[in-house]
Amino acid sequence: MAALWDFGCITSAESVLITQQSHEEIYRVLRSNKVVSEQKVVVVSVSPQSRASLAARYGLSSSEAGRRLTAFFKGLGVHHVFDTSFSRTFSLLESQKEFVERFHRKEQDKQALPMLASACPGWICYAEKTHGEFILPYVSSTRSPQQMMGSLVKGFFAGQQGLNPQQIYHVTVMPCYDKKLEASRPDFYLEEADTREVDCVITSGEVLKMLEEEKVLLSDVEPAPLDTMFSSVCGDELLGHAGSGSGGYLHHVFTHAARQLFGEEVKELTYKTLKNKDFQEVTLERDGVVVLRFATTYGFRNIQNLVQKLKRGKSPYHFVEVMACPSGCLNGGGQVKPLPEQNNKELLQQVEDLYKEERPLVPEEDQHVAELYQSWLQSVGEERARELLHTQYHAVDKATNGLLVKW
Structure with missing residues (x-):
């Protein structure tokens, strides 16, 4: 946590x-x-x-x-x-669109990729206060x-x-x-x-x-x-999303990008564990060449390594699902703590199992969301719709914020 x-x-x-x-x-x-x-x-x-x-x-x-x-x-x-x-569902749909748009302009804009997920406020605060102008262009605006x-x-x-x-x-x-x-x-x-x-x-x-x-x-x-x-x-059951307990950003952006950019229908993602379980990658190959390389990077130690690779121009990724907590949001600092007879690992597994039991909903198939895109967002105009769905980030001057980041 x-x-x-x-x-x-x-x-x-x-x-x-x-x-x-x-x-x-x-x-x-x-x-x-x-x-x-x-x-x-x-x-x-x-x-x-x-x-x-x-x-x-x-x-x-x-x-x-x-x-x-x-x-x-x-x-x-x-x-x-x-x-x-x-x-x-709105966040996932907008992230999908944003990634495809960034992918198309990657040759003209060297900071278009990798696109770094932005749903984690701990990661965003670290990015704004520690790496400012350098890292923020990579961060998703969704x-x-x-x-x-x-x-x-x-x-x-x-x-x-x-x-x-x-x-x-x-x-x-x-x-x-x-x-x-x-x-x-x-x-x-x-x-x-x-x-x-x-x-x-x-x-x-x-x-x-x-x-x-x-x-x-x-x-x-x-x-x-x-x-x-x-x-x-669906009836009296709540629906979820496929992918990680942190929102499934990698899963949905990857499958959408594979379909939209390369005409590939990816039914199941194969995760390859790298340095540790909180750093995994997924790739799409065509004719023996990797055309999409995504990663999940959880925990500040892994985030630090990712940022250093970016600074050296060594990051091979197109998209990274970044979360501050080890094991992601299901292990967030605000979650219910284990009972005296439980250990945190057992509880986390139980929470993950319950989370994944929910029947997944494909974002593109949510009719209610599609109707809101039509009835609400189109009625307010393109500029206002973007404000309602996206945000911006702000570099903080390290010389004036007086912060010491400890690891």
Whole structure:
């Protein structure tokens, strides 16, 4: 598990932003809703990694945990509970498009490839503060699933409900403390509405704390129907995505690129482990020549090696799925901790098994997402649509940030 402060990457001001987001804040808003006429519409968006973590603690399937979490939150006064697998479909589709576009201009732009995944805020903070202008052109501009959901909730959903974005209090449940910092980025602040796209981020462990404070076992909660507006569902089962527990970026970008660029239908990916299990690669060959070379790089030691290779012009990759935590998001620092009789390796395997039990959905086949591309994103115009789906990064001057990155 990793968090920004483990690596000296976080300032005291950023630390304050993170501590301001907690389950106590959610309780404060819910209490306020009971006594004021101008209620906030409270929306909770739950990540599949958090669902799997809580499912493992209570001996449930991931979908069962999702239905019971829906009931638990609504019992507290939450109005809507969504699933960030839905917003991740947008992230995957945009990542696929972005990679193909970068691949086509790689001869003219030496920094077009490798494209480095951008869903991990720990990695992004490190890139901005430690390698600045050099590394950022390689980083994908596609928003993470959390911030895609921020666009959906404070944009499309607010419009559908006839609400000002400020009237919505949007909470996300994440496997990672660093997602609190991501939500606080100025890039995700809506100036006109004077509100953040994601108001509060809590971790899987903080949800466990809420359950304990309410003296409730999740396994005893009567399940509720899933909210389907922003959830990938089939009947009463939640759907996931193929690939790694960090979102399947390599899997989906690779299969899309193989099809779009080389006319190859890749049914199954073969991962080759390199220096360690957190550094693996996948290749596509044609006539004995490697035409696509992708990698997963998890943990800061592997990230450091990747960056050094890039700086020396020695990186052979077209795309890298980069995550700060060893073993990726399922092992995030905000996940539920092992019980005294468990070790972390056993728990992680259990969480991974639960996560992968969800039936995978092919992003291109999600009709609900396709309809939103048509009805919402085309209606706002190309420039605004790009703002809603993409973001930007900012190099931080090392001379002024006073940070010492420790390894």
